[in-house]
Amino acid sequence: MGSNRSRRLVAVLISAAAVVTIGGGSSAGAQPPEVRHSEVDPAVTEKVRAMSLEEKVGQLFVTYAYGRDADTPHPQNREEFGVDTPAQVVQRYHPGGLIHFSWTDSLYEPRQIAELSNGVQRAATSSGAGIPLLISTDQEQGQVSRLPEPVTQLPGNMALGAGRSAADTGLSARITGEEMRAMGLNQDFAPSGDVNVNPANPVIGVRSFSSDPQLAARLTGAAVHGYQDPGAAGVSAAAKHFPGHGDTNQDSHTDLPVIEHTREQWERLDAPPFREAIEAGTDAVMSAHIVVPNLDSSGEPSTLSPTVLTGMLRDELGYKGVITTDSLQMDGVRAKHPDAEIPVLALRAGADQLLMPQNLQVAINGVLDAVHTGALTEDRIDASVERILEMKRKRGVLDAPFVDTGRVDRVVGSREHAQQAQRITDRTTTLLRNDAGQLPMRQKPGKMLVTGAGEDATGALADRVRARGPQATSLPTGKAPTQQQISQAVQAAKGNDVTVVLINAAWDADNAAQQELVRALQRANVPVVAAAVRDPYDAAYAEQVPTWLATYSDKPVAMESLAKVLFGEIAPQGKLPVPVPDPEGAGADRFPLGHGLSW
Template structure:
């Protein structure tokens, strides 16, 4: 990237990266040339600087120098740059709730500012800047960044090439915004339809399909070299068969060794073979694999044994967020990072109290529970990852190029093509394609989704009305929707996790709309399992409520495209436990 196109702040900071040259900090003070290799950096770092490299956390603010009271309350300093410098952080993770994600150019400037702070602090080591851009349900950066429908939709396409291209585009756009690591793909095999935390984040309930697409996405994220990002397959050893959310509790998975080998292992083994830069651990207990009672994140058997020794993984192991209840139920916050390092983790993500966590690791080194050599092992892996991805050589991004690289017409066109191949029709009683309806009601879950779909339908000629009722519609909202349905030629009703007992009123909405006497098209915009709980004249699965998925749905509704998606999971029949309403691989077309 040409220097003339960088911001002045980034140019000055970049001068500190030139080996052998006279260098200046952004304040104008002279510094010695910064080491360029992982080993050189490691030799010059203090213990405190090494320990800082192990930690990844967030900071509040739109720019590196934005003062936010939340930083003062949580970290004892005012700005994101000061958080990086104070703790010698190895990485920063961006979220919208930290006021960090407002637009591509803003994100790029924030990233450059954070890198500037890092290379002008004690260890002078650039940051891993990350987020969770899985796409679909877990999307941290919205429009104008290119949007994809997510993993389960990719599973419905059955196309490794689609999975690879989606990841490559996402990775290139993240890198253009200054991010160099993405906590994706999700390699969990969703064998439990009642899984509250994975669901559509999984490619499939079939281990072979999940493995194939997981590997394809790793190659997509990382295959663009220094224009790509590090991938991080998650959540090892497999979070697909749980009915407990590890954000709020400690899930227990009863898979024995044979089941793990058959169901959970394949995507992680495939990701490792594909060269994944990192693996994220799960806060789950698997007692038949490790009887210690510790979650996998803190288990030497799982991380040191199964992942390192058996699968031969030599890259970076990153923990899931250490603020999650699944890892905090059994141990104090200062002890959790120590146990994670002892188990075999390298990067420690988002501790509940960063100072307490760092102090805990330093104390463990001083009292001998951790050796400095053990710290060096993890820091070396982290530095080698940064070196491999070109972060040590040039951590900055060219802000002037962001607008042309993020959300480009080419990227958006590819996203639409891929999404078109994912739409899956499960039931059709001579309803689809729609035959020139004059008036269409769009109702159900999702204010944005119903609005986007109504707009897309209206662009085809009919008068369309959006009437969102939410995920838990009230009797009054249902009555209003039914009344309006009677005045329209057809109703399209969106459901979102209607299988969940908390959302059962959505099923009432579908049933009541069926009784209104007009054709009804039900659309599962999250898990396709909704279709097993209530019949409708037509059922469609989009696996996503993103605008791009609503456009692809509209094409199917009006016969502009033929549906080609195939179920990547089986849909159970809620009325007949143990049986399937729609089997794996099912999908109608015309």
């Protein structure tokens, strides 16, 4: 399916590189050369030449639109875009891509998502240059999971790092990509190739595979292969966040983090996953809104740095695919420049795909004005459009942008995928301490309390305990329990044979009351099992508890694996993919990288 104009692009073959000089006239100063594909299929050259400047500039942008179907008005579209429906957003601005979130009212259930995808693709192929859209989200799995059940849920990158299996990582990504493609999504802003060497990192954490750059690299490459697996139709992967967001205690959504890695540290710690992703053929690499002074002295975030994007990513690492920015609404990239200038600086730095500008019309006008004044050349715009169209061609988007909505229910959340996801997750649960020999519970207790962070997580684990025979009560106390909630949990624990307490980011000062919850339960002299359901670092903060596990995820699939370990149905197989530092001893580890007990 698709228009004739779209079909003419199918045969695009882009390979060797040539150089196109970027125009001057920006506060960014002199610009490095732009890598340009030289062997372009004549159909692509013809298409780009036939497009208006406005259509080409539109292809550079990925925006969102509000609503669960393409043709129903949503008031937020009128407020932000001056039109009423997602289809009208596409028809007015001719964006190259559309990104979905729950907050855009776009993600309810699989068939609805598929119908929305078809609707916006009809709008794209029947207007402007007639080029189908990249439709995306960032379905990393685990902590960052945009797509709701029955979409198959997996435990995320750090859990996969604990499993150590490239095969499991590739299969996890393949399942995700196959289900996304069935719903009409063809680009996933994943995987995170960041090496999480800072336990206080507020934005990466369990989104990283490991603090070990070689393990992170191996699994990043496996994930890229899985997402882009042609046997599953495949979605475009985007390895992120270049040059590496793993060593910061600031969040680039709200700050402009500064990472002090030297060049040698970057080569050793941060670069390996991106080298592996490029070797694996990743369709895109996403930039980070961070400053790394030892790599670039300009003070600009990497997203706006020619030294980083062109000098390092293109010239040194030899990357020829699409460079996409992280969201241009994040404070990390908006700290120094007005919104009209940011996309221009990103293009001058070497970016191709401009994600989620604060104001789409202002951003488009900024790029158009830059071309008209000579700050950007139209040839520079063409180079990025060619790369974006090639990415669409490789994934079959140009030739077949529509999906069969009757197939969605057979693919998304299938029994086969659910079974595969459970087997993968079963290999990731990590036993950190079993000092009292409490696990496995060969003799099932009569009554169990499940308390701690997360109503969904405590409820899911309690359900799975009940399914195995014991009575189970769920008593969620949240990430910041009050003293009254702690007292209630202690009283409830005294009426049960065993208490399992789920801990989520208790290392963070805002959530430190969870540490007191664990200690209070232990002081009550009741059998307690503690499980870190996000960051494993929590296990160092309540050493009074002799039994600690890490699941790296609070998803139901992880709670099923936890229940299996508790009752001895499976042995814990996970090994820590990061060290757990001792908060009382500078430089010392409470649990080292690779630690994990079994029986």
